[in-house]
Amino acid sequence: MADSKPLFSLDGDPMAAEALLRDVFGIVVDEVIRKGTSASEKVCEWKEPEELKRLLDLELRSQGEAPEQILARCRAVIRYSVKTCHPHFFNQLFSGLDPHSLAGRVITESLNTSQYTYEIAPVFVLMEEEVLKKLRALVGWSSGDGVFCPGGSISNMYAMNLARYQRYPDCKQRGLRGLPPLALFTSKECHYSIKKGAAFLGLGTDSVWIVKTDERGKMMPEDLERQISLAEAENLLRRCHGSQASYLFQQDKFYDVALDTGDKVVQCGRRVDCLKLWLMWKAQGGQGLERRVDRAFALAWYLVEELKKREGFELVIEPEFVNVCFWFVPPSLRGKQENPDYSERLAKVAPVLKERMVKEGSMMIGYQPHGTRGNFFRMVVANPALTRADMDFLLNELERLGQDL
Amino acid sequence: MADSKPLFSLDGDPMAAEALLRDVFGIVVDEVIRKGTSASEKVCEWKEPEELKRLLDLELRSQGEAPEQILARCRAVIRYSVKTCHPHFFNQLFSGLDPHSLAGRVITESLNTSQYTYEIAPVFVLMEEEVLKKLRALVGWSSGDGVFCPGGSISNMYAMNLARYQRYPDCKQRGLRGLPPLALFTSKECHYSIKKGAAFLGLGTDSVWIVKTDERGKMMPEDLERQISLAEAENLLRRCHGSQASYLFQQDKFYDVALDTGDKVVQCGRRVDCLKLWLMWKAQGGQGLERRVDRAFALAWYLVEELKKREGFELVIEPEFVNVCFWFVPPSLRGKQENPDYSERLAKVAPVLKERMVKEGSMMIGYQPHGTRGNFFRMVVANPALTRADMDFLLNELERLGQDL
């Protein structure tokens, strides 16, 4: 590209900046909020990585680009991205588009502040207090503290660090070498972030003691006791994050510095997460949220019943929550449970169906193996916009995609 | 509130959801993007915490609220929040509103995906590669890896963890107790996240060895060598995050699983950060970004020169970057440097001016003490929309606010 072209900087041109953002908001409304949530559109438009690279022209150059070109790029980014808000996106624990959460996030992103002090986030420091209080009440706690974390893995690390500090406050200063060896007990079915956390926090994955689970995946208290005695037999069982940054946490402020909550976290700056939840909660009310949970359960039961009525589906386990794990048994495998290669052949079905659905863009649903069980589909009913028709679609679509197998 | 009122859920009403989001985008454009960046508006509308709580009605109830009320709440949240995009917001290392970054963020928030696999984030997995490659090139590396982190503190912890793993890969499994004691060398002027990280990673803050700095705050190599020998004298000197979650990182996928980058990080899910930077870079080009840096330096020099011309300002140190640290010396203290209580009285000036500017909402600028130096102002020229007029405003405003002191 010739470097003699004009620079397309919007710096110092507030009208142009505003116009660009209005256009982007318009694109987001049309392409994500309307089309992305429409059952008649594709969930994804699959491209091989090399082709996608070519289509997107990702290279960053020394020459800037004009607003029209930037808008075209925004459209392309949206076009080739997966629509997690689509009613046939069942691939993750999350799905759907909550308008109030998104509204909250757009506001916090445009205000672009950090959660650390009352000075810089007066509304959000107070709001976080209220949201955390409500969340604690939901689990039956009338006092306590809390913090929004960037995800579940980091939340688990906080939990481990707090537990360690609670028992051995010295650890903060003297480190793990100053302590007796520690043991971390967790369920066989725990998320892998427990091991990541054990490594990150310096405990090492060898410190993790795995407690057996029953046939429904629940921790067995007898085995927990056994693991504890084993750890004891190995002689293993025997105030937390603050550091005070003077430039943020001056004590000579003209308001109550207890409201500068930044020193509670292992981060310093922290994006504002509470408005997203607060705005949704305000709009839905506790009742509305309760109704969502009830609906999700009802739909999950509906799915299970429909699945049982059909020939080609087999539950992995009777569900008790909103996740439903099942195999699709293709015509050629039906009634062949006794064949020695049945499980092996069944395990190959889900990857094939996944490839077909993604390449057509008709649906997305996750699969995984578990222990001796071969690949099965893992459906999570989370999106409040789902209806029975979407459950029927899910089953019909798997039958259609797998009819020749 | 009576619980007999209708529920205001937008679930299953895509038209209403779209209308709400259109309205919120409109409010954001008017109240943040236009008014928030206008020099004639306030930077903040200060309220005492109790009063603000009353004004916001933060309580979350069982009854939901109608869209009009939700919109009113959005307006209130914005009204009482600090406008970090305002040209007279100088309070943090960040400021200003970058339209392309915000556009990128609004798109990633509405697509609401996670960065872990190509399946779920095809565009962003490829885009992150490109942005990280460019960032590495800026520091002169032709190969390597990288990851966007939720902030600087967590980035520092990653760095410490990688260093530990590089030298002692065993640590991941066996933990710190299996290793010789480790030492962490850092500058006396380092960010407090180094100590937080030492505590979190199980090293303990006692493992942190502080290296002296010169009069300009730079680490002294001789003292680093001295600290290393001290640590050695105390006999202290003698593959990383993966855990493989089967449900995400299946190896039987129909595309190159090297593109599923989620297992590189201590998190599992991770929000998409790269689009924000990529879109800005595409729009500005390398040239545009370079021009921004040049402008920021030029403005910082301008501020320093103007400050030297005026009677009531004193530099803490001759700046060499875009941060300018200075005292405002009020009329009653000028020429009184020899008085024994001069420093003590000078240190009280910044908090008073800060309170005044915040209560008027005219400007925000941070202050802090450092070592034996009492509170001084810490100005960072970061916002590309700033002009010389804003620098003049800063100095005039401090003079106006402090004329009676």
Ligand SMILES: Cc1ncc(COP(=O)(O)O)c(C=O)c1O
């Ligand atoms: C039980 C559990 N813990 C932790 C995590 C990790 O959360 P994140 O992906 O936000 O790090 C997950 C994610 O699915 C989870 O299901």
Ligand SMILES: Cc1ncc(COP(=O)(O)O)c(C=O)c1O
């Ligand atoms: C040098 C340095 N390191 C780390 C941090 C912490 O970054 P964060 O606030 O994103 O955790 C900062 C923040 O200002 C910093 O200046």
